[in-house]
Amino acid sequence: MIWQCFFESLEYGMKMNKPLVNLLALTVQEVGQLVQELGWHRYRTHQILQWLYQHRVLAIEGMTNLSKVDRERLQQVATVHHDQEISRQIARDGTEKFLWRLIDDLAVETVMIPEERRRTLCLSSQVGCTLDCGFCLTAQMGIKRNLRAQEIVGQVLNVQALLPEGDHITSMVFMGMGEPLMNFDAVADAIQRLTNMEWGLGFSPRRITVSTAGWIPRFPDVRRLGVNLAISLNGTTNAQRDRLMPSVNARYNLDALLMACRKYLEDSERPLTFEYVLIAGVNDSVEDANRLASLLRGLRCKINLIPFNEFPGNPFRRPAPEGINAFQQIVRSRGLDVFLRKSRGDDVLGACGQLGRSASEVLETAPTRSKRSLPIYAES
CATH class of the missing domain: 1.10.150.530 (DNA polymerase; domain 1)
Structure with a gap:
């Protein structure tokens, strides 16, 4: 009917x-x-x-x-409708940040990170974000709406079309604007289009990573997609996560999160990735390093340390290089695989936690119009 x-x-x-x-x-x-x-x-x-x-x-x-x-x-x-490119900024290190105008005059950002012959695309899943992580610029936007599957896939199609002949996107991470697991249906639809070999883009699921602040009800669904799962941890106590990530930790605290991670690994061949944003004087102490190693002991995982990428108006600060290195060495000495993620694109606000400023500026200047769902039409 x-x-x-x-x-x-x-x-x-x-x-x-x-x-x-x-x-x-x-x-x-x-x-x-x-x-x-x-x-x-x-x-x-x-x-x-x-x-x-x-x-x-x-x-x-x-x-x-x-x-x-x-x-x-x-x-x-x-x-066939593709979202319009508003701007394309190139950072000193070659990282590129794209801003797209959506059909309802909202905007969303995508980042491409080059590394030798590799091209990693950082995809957004929401306009703004449902959550309120204090170290993330996107959270300041609040949530405007979820992206639709075609708007997620469209980021890939648009960027690939702009690459020089012979260059290809080699991997994708859902680490841009938004919490992917709170827009799971659209993200799953997009991943099907990205990975289907008969008619889709044909990417290997192993080259796709979905990052979450800890929305654990969707963990089994991610496992069924066959992609990689990354957990944005960022604290070694509930008090720290309450301060840094209040909404998600109030719903699923540290104990519940780690229990869900253990259950995930029981049924998955893939290891987990834990992301840990290092913030000076907040979660970067020697005690934090030892607690982190204790929390993750026995889990098949690797840890990515991400020194906080500062942005205007935020009180948090990046730790000194010697403190970052010391933290890594303590965790490594406890037998865990721990890596330091280099900041990429920070001079154009394109690094981890810095997306949203350009999209917010578009929203502020957009003409007032009625908000309505446009699920299948090319024009409003």
């Missing part, structure tokens, strides 16, 4: 000159339903999907294994 109403609205929309359906906004099943409604053979579904994600066409006219008549028919009801 829902799909009958949907396609009746399409037929009505064609007659009344209503907005076209954005093919990138449709799920696999919805593309199949569209193909069926048009009276085409089922194999057209994979053809259309391959054009969207493997050939990355910008318009239906480019789908050349559809006949001219079929392309014209499809153009009557559908289009």
Whole structure:
């Protein structure tokens, strides 16, 4: 009944000159339903999907294994819409920060980190963030809305299209704006499109990492996706996490989080990654280093230490280099794999915890308009 109403609205929309359906906004099943409604053979579904994600066409006219008549028919009801690039900033170290305008005039940021021949793309999953982590600039925005699957995948398609010939995105991390596990359905849909080998972009799930502040009800769902899971820990006591990450720790405290991590590892072949933002005078003491090693002892994991990336208006400070090194050595001496993450792109506010300023500025200057859901249309 829902799909009958949907396609009746399409037929009505064609007659009344209503907005076209954005093919990138449709799920696999919805593309199949569209193909069926048009009276085409089922194999057209994979053809259309391959054009969207493997050939990355910008318009239906480019789908050349559809006949001219079929392309014209499809153009009557559908289009291909990509979010608009607002700006592209290049940091001194080559890191690039992209700002995209979404269909409702909100904006979101994406960061690409080059390292020799590798290209890591840091993806956003929300406009703003549901959580309130005190060391993160994005949290200051609050939550505007969840990104839709096509807006997540669109970051990948748009950046890849801008890379020089021969350069390719090699890995992706959901560590941009937002808490991915609080927008799980869209993130999972996006990951399906990114990893599908028959019609999708064909990325290995092993090259994708989803980071969470500790939204543990979704841990089993992440495991089923086959991607890597990273936990943003940042404290060795509940008091520290209450100060740094109050919302999530009030819901799932340190004991619950570590129990969920142990359960996750029982059913997963992949090790966990724990991220630990080092903040001077808050969580960087010798006692913290020893507590961290004790908390994670026996878990299959690695630890990424991230010296706090400062941003205007935040009272926290980055520890001195000698303190950072000492912290790492203490944890390492206790037998854990611990690595120091270099800050990348901090001069354009593109480093870990620094995203959101550019998106907020777009929001402040955007014209006032009614807020409404635009799940499948290319235009408002």
